[in-house]
Amino acid sequence: MIEVLEPGISTTVQDLGRYGHYHIGMPPSGAMDQFSHKVANYLVGNDENSATLEITYQGPDLKFEEDAVVAIAGADMEATINDESISNWETNQIDAGDVLSFNFATEGARSYLAVAGGIDVSLMMDSRSTYTLIGIGGYNGRQLQEGDTLSIGDTRGNSASIGTQVPDEHRPTYSEMDPIRVVMGLCDYRLTNESKAEFLETEWTVTPEADRVGYRLDGIDLEFIEREQPFGAGTDPSNVVDLGYPVGSIQVPEQPIVLMRDAVTGGGYATIGTVISPDRNRLAQHRTHQSFSFEGVTIDEALSARNDLTDRLEAIRSSVTKENNS
Secondary structure, three states: OEEEEEOOOEEEEEOOOOOOOHHHOOOOOOOOOHHHHHHHHHHOOOOOOOOEEEEEOEOOEEEEOOOEEEEEEEEEOOOEEOOEEOOOOEEEEEOOOOEEEOOEOOEEEEEEEEEOOOEEOOOOOOOOOOEOOOOEOOEOOEOOOOOOEEEEOOOOOOOOOOOOEOOHHHOOOOOOOOOEEEEEOOOHHHEOHHHHHHHHHOOEEEOOOOOOOEEEEEOOOOOEOOOOOOOOOOOOOOEEEEEEOOOOEEEOOOOOEEEOOOOOOEEEEOEEEEEOHHHHHHHOOOOOOOEEOEEEOOHHHHHHHHHHHHHHHHHHHHHHHHHHHO
């Protein structure tokens, strides 16, 4: 059992998400940075879909009522056990009565705490992920609060070894990040040629409104080609009759919003591109007021990047498993 002494700014239970429900307007939710979520689970010997705690900007204080094995991946929040510093990307021992604490993120925006056995909450539509907008999944469908208690799943057969680490070459850094890659479309033809070019040339800044629903960006105003208003669409040139919104799609009511894991599944704004899946992990680690640019890539380049990420995760999993079994 884990007692929440302080909840942090925004701490929720997440797994890889709930799928197959887009047709009823249900987004996947799940970890914003799927890479860090998976790696944290590898370190403690869990299945990659086991529920973790997603910790945003500033972490909680957690008192463990039983012995546990934990790992933290993602943003560095200077975690401590009983005020003794521990490292990210490494397996650590927790003894009954210990307090695991987090400070404010010094680099990146989100940390993932995995506990051997997983965070044990009820399944909702085959997922333990929290979708706070309608209050389902996770711990009572909400962010953690002071006094909450979390159960730990079954650890029988777990093979995690204390001190197992992710190799340095596979640990991401978040201070300086490459451009976020995007496949342009479906409706980028609605932009003027000048705005299409400017979209990829502009330094965009993450606004304070950025959250699990969408990352609102601040930069230039993009211009749409004037057109006769279609039946069923709004009057603004950015309006369309209706579109499905995949996770990572970029809608432009005025300035871009990148739709994230808790976003609505469809609506009436033109989407001018989609952030590729590997780079959504990196985007989730961008902090408020951090700036970045987009880079256009082809479908083939996007698929190649996804394959590269799959290979990287497999290399990490194999390395960690080897250490755990040695």
